[in-house]
Amino acid sequence: MPEMKLDRINLRILEELQKNARITNQDLAERVNLSPSACLSRMRRLEEEGLIGRYLAEVAIDRIASTLKAFVEITLENHRQADFRRFDQAIARQPEVVASYKVSGRFDYLLMVVVPDMNRLRQLSDELIEAEIGIAKFVTVPIIEQTKLFDGYPLREMIAGAGG
Amino acid sequence: MPEMKLDRINLRILEELQKNARITNQDLAERVNLSPSACLSRMRRLEEEGLIGRYLAEVAIDRIASTLKAFVEITLENHRQADFRRFDQAIARQPEVVASYKVSGRFDYLLMVVVPDMNRLRQLSDELIEAEIGIAKFVTVPIIEQTKLFDGYPLREMIAGAGG
DNA sequence: CCTGAAATCCACTATTG
DNA sequence: CAATAGTGGATTTCAGG
Numbered sequence: 001m002p003e004m005k006l007d008r009i010n011l012r013i014l015e016e017l018q019k020n021a022r023i024t025n026q027d028l029a030e031r032v033n034l035s036p037s038a039c040l041s042r043m044r045r046l047e048e049e050g051l052i053g054r055y056l057a058e059v060a061i062d063r064i065a066s067t068l069k070a071f072v073e074i075t076l077e078n079h080r081q082a083d084f085r086r087f088d089q090a091i092a093r094q095p096e097v098v099a100s101y102k103v104s105g106r107f108d109y110l111l112m113v114v115v116p117d118m119n120r121l122r123q124l125s126d127e128l129i130e131a132e133i134g135i136a137k138f139v140t141v142p143i144i145e146q147t148k149l150f151d152g153y154p155l156r157e158m159i160a161g162a163g164g
Numbered sequence: 165m166p167e168m169k170l171d172r173i174n175l176r177i178l179e180e181l182q183k184n185a186r187i188t189n190q191d192l193a194e195r196v197n198l199s200p201s202a203c204l205s206r207m208r209r210l211e212e213e214g215l216i217g218r219y220l221a222e223v224a225i226d227r228i229a230s231t232l233k234a235f236v237e238i239t240l241e242n243h244r245q246a247d248f249r250r251f252d253q254a255i256a257r258q259p260e261v262v263a264s265y266k267v268s269g270r271f272d273y274l275l276m277v278v279v280p281d282m283n284r285l286r287q288l289s290d291e292l293i294e295a296e297i298g299i300a301k302f303v304t305v306p307i308i309e310q311t312k313l314f315d316g317y318p319l320r321e322m323i324a325g326a327g328g
Numbered sequence: 329c330c331t332g333a334a335a336t337c338c339a340c341t342a343t344t345g
Numbered sequence: 346c347a348a349t350a351g352t353g354g355a356t357t358t359c360a361g362g
Contacts, residue, residue, distance in 0.1 A: 017221035057181035058217035065322040100312035116325040148264035158229040161280040
């Protein structure tokens with residue numbers, strides 16, 4: 001099991017960093033009632049153990065260029081390991097596909113794509129289908145508006161709700 | 165139009181921050197060939213103009229607790245403004261719903277939910293349906309694996325691809 | 329909008345409890 | 346493990362072009 005016990009202080013450190021990755025160590029230490037040195041060593045430890053992965057800045061892409069975001073439901077023709085691997089590798093090379101999820105249900109993958117407009121989305125769809133990476137079906141679900149922004153995982157609920 | 169022209173340097177600043185929000189100003193300045201003070205004032209300006217929103221740390225939630233992530237397709241019973249608003253407000257209060265997208269297609273919303281297990285997801289589904297917030301249909305699409313991680317928007321492609 | 333210097337603040341490292 | 350204190354280095358401000 002790749003799970004690790006967290007004490008209350010580490011939990012609060014993760015909560016703070018989730019919402020403000022550029023907080024200074026001093027401010028963070030103050031918020032969690034720790035000395036800066038103790039806080040820093042905890043933070044480093046959380047990084048080393050992989051509990052904190054990357055630090056990302058949110059860019060307001062739609063203030064830079066006009067943007068079409070969409071989900072794309074993908075069904076593959078075949079479902080051997082090699083088919084999934086080929087698809088994943090092709091997707092990794094497409095910068096406009098910003099995230100890819102293997103799912104269970106009416107289709108095999110749900111992609112999130114970000115493109116300038118519908119023309120480019122159609123073009124991307126053509127490219128992927130003709131790339132011979134085993135796509136049987138390609139269904140576009142345009143995003144009208146993101147009505148709730150990702151604001152960190154519900155850490156407390158996950159810990160309280162889990163058996164272990 | 166809420167779009168803003170970016171010079172090459174600001175573009176590179178955004179690219180760097182997208183991938184590493186905790187880069188020091190000195191390192192950032194070096195990478196974009198600017199003095200630290202010039203780099204800092206550009207960064208502050210990008211923040212003030214809202215081109216950089218929040219800074220987020222990625223927490224490895226599945227190393228902390230066992231985790232079920234899923235998409236949920238929601239269809240509403242009615243489609244007046246007030247119906248959407250009521251739904252959005254209810255969703256805002258649910259920490260396990262980490263993101264919500266209003267979409268165009270076979271359903272009205274696509275949610276991303278993060279819960280400890282399928283039991284809690286069923287419970288959440290029951291709660292939402294019985295909350296009388298106008299949900300007509302609720303379809304769960306469990307995530308097996310995220311095969312491409314969000315790694316920033318394709319800034320260059322968006323700028324090159326757009327007309328303006 | 330930049331550079332460069334000066335001042336302030338912070339990260340990081342002993343050291344000690 | 347945590348606190349305290351010290352130092353090197355980074356951030357930030359400001360004068361000047």
